[in-house]
Amino acid sequence: MGITAIVFWILCALTLFSAIMVLVSKNPVHSVLWLVATFFSISGHYIMLNAQFLAIVNIIVYAGAIMVLFLFVIMLMNLNTRTELKKNLWMKLAGVISGGMLLWILISVVRTYSEQTKAHPVIAATNTGHIGLIKNLGQVLFTQYALPFELCSVLFLSAMVGAVVIGKKN
């Protein structure tokens, strides 16, 4: 077991543990902080896959901007001390069972795939490759994907106008 496998399993455990802690935390601020931890460990996976641009963008956009927005809204509504009112245990049990059945089906699909491709396993190359570097991504983004990139700016403009219109006091 090389160093890559050890780092991979540690990052997997960290990702899943912090994702579960997002659900079970009572305080919404703790949920936000655990979600930031999840994003950092997913960025670790990106760095291991040599997708450095996406790793940095994930930290800046998700852990930086979006999570600050969440924290700002939680502080604005003063929700950081209040817990949820009453708990319907049967609804929670039903949610966990249906989510667990979804997980069961998907994992069994992955296991079947893994057994079928045992002779020629598909490998996700770690620590190699140049497609995740900012130079190559930028070249493709501004030539082949120039139109979707410009449409993104229109999307942001409409989202900005929508947020201002919805949030305005009438």
Add this chain to the structure above:
Amino acid sequence: MPIQYYIALAVTLFSIGVVGVLIRRNAIIVFMCIELMLNAANLLLVAFSKTHPATAAAPMAGIDGQLFVFFVMVVAAAEVSVGLAIIVMLYRNTHSVDVDFLNRLKN
């Protein structure tokens, strides 16, 4: 790393997000679980983009997957800004972010 490890990790993360949407009633935490599901899809896209070894004919094979992740992040940022504005408006009207109180369109 074999790709099935990444698939297993991503589907587990996605299922955690689904369970969170189903069991939590705080609208902000439901939103965060949607972000978890988006990130599971992103992780899978990046992992699959690295399964194409670069050849002389196609040196940039698999770069489309990473650009799609970029666009997913763009859409997620726009979605969060509008969604949080909606939650702020609902809180101003009902003084609660419990999704069980928000089951009526009128009043």
